Amino acid sequence: MKKILNDPNNFVNEMLEGMYKAHPEMVSSVGSDLRCLVRKDAPVMNKVAIATGGGSGHLPVFLGYVGQGMLDGTAIGDVFQSPSSDQMLEVTKRIHGGRGVLYVYGNYGGDVMNFDMATEMASLEDIEVRTVLVKEDVASASKDRADTRRGVAGMVFAFKIAGAKADLGASLEEVEAATIKALANMRTMGVALSPCILPAVGRPTFNVPDGEMELGMGIHGEPGVRRGKLETADQIGDTILETISADMTILSGDSVAVMVNGLGATPPEELYILYRRVHDNLEQLGVKVHKAFVGEYATSLEMAGASITILKLDAELQALLDHPAHTPMFRV
Amino acid sequence: MKKILNDPNNFVNEMLEGMYKAHPEMVSSVGSDLRCLVRKDAPVMNKVAIATGGGSGHLPVFLGYVGQGMLDGTAIGDVFQSPSSDQMLEVTKRIHGGRGVLYVYGNYGGDVMNFDMATEMASLEDIEVRTVLVKEDVASASKDRADTRRGVAGMVFAFKIAGAKADLGASLEEVEAATIKALANMRTMGVALSPCILPAVGRPTFNVPDGEMELGMGIHGEPGVRRGKLETADQIGDTILETISADMTILSGDSVAVMVNGLGATPPEELYILYRRVHDNLEQLGVKVHKAFVGEYATSLEMAGASITILKLDAELQALLDHPAHTPMFRV
């Protein structure tokens, strides 16, 4: 194991302690529960609050995006494990600024069940909660089962859109609608080249042999659409873009945002090589890239690989994407 | 090899193409030589220009820091190889805004020789060039041979300080003096847990066995001070901070900036665990952390490991560190 750790059982809590110490001006915990992390200035009154949550191991997701113009708070669990509904409720109560709370998170069983429980409990406290599930991973299910798809890096775009809309003073319905629109116009697909190692486990929970890749593999090792020989960057970019545009119409004249996201161990150099091809392909289709995001936005510990997300923009989404944001690990 | 690549020989050029396509509003090349990358708005007239350069494979170093408030331009070579003096000269000519150019780069043989040649050629073109070498890696040589030390992640702080001072309209002498002051107050030390693979070579050029670490190893695999069993995050943090404070006095009441830098494959979670310890130790010494930088700032492809940089701040350095910067991969 190639990890800089103390007791693996303290991985999440010590990481959190580091975060609070590094960004004291931006984030704080709800009471003494480090796993409930909110904006320092929460609750922001008269603003719809945006909350998310899920397992640890995906930094900057989720904690890195808590701040002005993005998330108001998040509850996080052990590595790749849901937090409890209690924790979600605590975050919800703390960030509620009187205009309701929007839950935006990835479509994973444990997370959904716990957020649903938190929603029920919040309603007992007279806090209106709505939920938008992120499920933009085209590789995780066919189009007719699109409702069962997973949420991956597109989550970050969803946080950005929801956070900006809320920051502009929109109502809960309006924030929800903008986020739903963003998700309807967004698709992601990834490729994994190596597994990651859970600190408490100490060895990979799945495997990708050297020289092979798994196209469409999920960020916890969920199987993808094809295991095979490692292809070139251009082939990978072509396949992913083809799969995405078979699932969502992208037309000449469209304006898009592109995210080429590293899963952890893949260097930025390779992400730029991948972006190059995606950019060229889009240009050939007559599609304009309004903004490119190349880097690590949603990771799986030290997994090697990358994902590509395309978000089609209309005037509203473009303005929301460009709206300022200031968080520990993201800045517009 | 776990890499997303096309022809390994095109690694650098395709990465560059990706960068220009992703950040067209921020950077452009000098003529058709992609390896000479400058601010889109170069030359900025009546401002001292800051230039750097060196081998590829260290993103965000160097390209990611070209932009407002940091670097005016950079010449880069093949992976871990110096660019040519010609290229450095081209960058120098293009960014010169009439008030001289400061070269700020790491103390590596090939880079020094080529920058020195470029300096001689620039003087023939009546461009005044001064040089500040970054050599803050305490592990690379003993204090009595401090002049032979390597430059590593502290480079980023040096770019920031030089760039801010120049942005504020200072003269070449003043920018040089501020940068020299920053370097006198800065030390770095790192630990490597796994090697990296040069794309054109296809296998590691050095090795760190599983479960071992090399304390003080350089970012190209230069040997460090001790190879041994992988220690805990707290032990690593303690050792590095002790080594740094044995080399540079850090006193109660001092204010510092801290950078915990990932070398490539080490996840942000682990960097925060390391930061936690460094923060606590500094606090115990009565030292205030003015600002913490936790993330990937200077990498070695997919090497696992991290480095810690301490920069002691006076009022001037603190203001320069906080001065706005806006580049493709860094934002203040």
Place this chain on the structure above:
Amino acid sequence: MTGTDFQAGIERVAKKLLEITDVLNTLDAAMGDGDTGVSVSKGAQGVLEHVTANPAGDDIGKWLAGVGMAYNRVAPSTMGALVATALMRAGKEVLASSSVDDIGLAKMLQAANVGIQERGKAKLGDKTLVDALHPAAEAFSAAINTGSSLEDAGQSMLEAARKGRDAAMPLKSMIGRANWVGGTEGKLDPGTVLVVTVLEALMRV
């Protein structure tokens, strides 16, 4: 049944679960991520601590809901949400009651069953703990409603749970993490084993 009886039952279940954590881990490793036992042991331990600090009293319903939330707090994720939901829904049936009769017990088991299905959205045949729990709850209600003794109704319940567990074995996992993993056919689902164990502990088998 009084609060004391309920607390004793919960403690029996928790202790029994602690004994089978290795079995659950092994079963889950073959078709999921190998952590069912880890998570269940965290939950069971948390429950034991919770009930020691908060013994059952006059309001069985509220107390049970508290036990569920305690489980979810220490062991969230899928199983934690399902257990908490089951206990809260069962508790809701007997809010403010200090004792529960056999009909009440049947209603509680059905409420837990329905709650888990609403929460987890798993259908019969998806190869989850529902495949054991649903027939068990049905059998127990049917027996109680037709006048069987608690003992007899419990036996039918256990039989139904075991049959459900075994009937799910040849199936393919359709939901949860096991859904990602190939080759689940022919393997025992840890959730069904857990249900049988819980019911056995309640029945002191």
Place this chain on the structure above:
Amino acid sequence: MTGTDFQAGIERVAKKLLEITDVLNTLDAAMGDGDTGVSVSKGAQGVLEHVTANPAGDDIGKWLAGVGMAYNRVAPSTMGALVATALMRAGKEVLASSSVDDIGLAKMLQAANVGIQERGKAKLGDKTLVDALHPAAEAFSAAINTGSSLEDAGQSMLEAARKGRDAAMPLKSMIGRANWVGGTEGKLDPGTVLVVTVLEALMRV
């Protein structure tokens, strides 16, 4: 010697270097990063293309400086900077000249030697190409200055270079990448081998 002679000499050197790239790589692999041959072959090829497109003319000095810059452009890094410096400094000695006599040649070799030492800051005994080049330049100058023929002076030069190369073999590398690698004692430094090869090619050995 005229520009044509210089061009012929440069071409002989470049072709000879292309023949020993594998040897250089192997030597560098044992004590550096294994790329001396890669870099030298890039440089030699670039030089051959450059001199074909830009044949030597009336200004030998300027022409040589151009060849040096061409080498540095295609193969920068350590060796590229050293080669470029050597050729530019040698050229500076004969700027605007269309022919060079023996004393001029000695001055050129000395200028290259001094330039490389100024550029690279390696001292004698640091186990670099300086250990071969320095004694060679000294021997050549001494011979020419005491009236030896070009042929005889060249022979002393070659002998001194070979002796320098061999004398450096038992030493420990003190500078450059080889300085990072342990166990360099007893191994041939690729840079010294390169110097001997260059001088041999100039002498048509």
